[in-house]
Amino acid sequence: MKPPSYTWVCHKCNAANPPGRSTCESCGFQAMATGKQIQAEKATQEKYIHRIPLFSGSDILLFFPEIIPAAFIAVCSPIWIIELLIERHFLSALVLSFGVGLSGIAFYSGVRSKGKFLAYLGVSGMLLTAFLVYK
Numbered sequence: 520m521k522p523p524s525y526t527w528v529c530h531k532c533n534a535a536n537p538p539g540r541s542t543c544e545s546c547g548f549q550a551m552a553t554g555k556q557i558q559a560e561k562a563t564q565e566k567y568i569h570r571i572p573l574f575s576g577s578d579i580l581l582f583f584p585e586i587i588p589a590a591f592i593a594v595c596s597p598i599w600i601i602e603l604l605i606e607r608h609f610l611s612a613l614v615l616s617f618g619v620g621l622s623g624i625a626f627y628s629g630v631r632s633k634g635k636f637l638a639y640l641g642v643s644g645m646l647l648t649a650f651l652v653y654k
């Protein structure tokens with residue numbers, strides 16, 4: 520494809536490029552892109568944006584140290600539930616599965632929506648559940 524004979528603006532990063540260049544100086548995207556290519560590029564960019572770290576460093580500190588036992592509870596809970604069922608502690612097993620499940624959902628949706636308090640609620644829910652079951 521022939522490079523543009525005019526100064527052009529990159530479809531992807533909006534950088535201005537001099538005439539005669541067929542790819543963007545700053546990001547390498549083609550000067551002549553079809554609508555489909557541009558859309559595909561934008562879609563990948565958006566996906567990338569959604570994957571950037573969800574919380575800032577100071578936000579993450581909010582979850583410490585509680586998140587450590589909470590993560591431990593989340594990982595171990597299936598084994599504990601099985602143990603409780605074997606020992607016929609059905610109510611405890613039920614409380615544990617619901618508590619961990621709901622807390623997990625709260626934490627996950629909190630992280631997804633950057634709602635740190637919802638996420639924190641999930642963390643404390645894990646701890647509270649374990650406390651209720653094993654007190």
Ligand SMILES: [Zn+2]
Pocket residue numbers: 529530531532533534543544545546547548
């Ligand atoms: Zn560019």
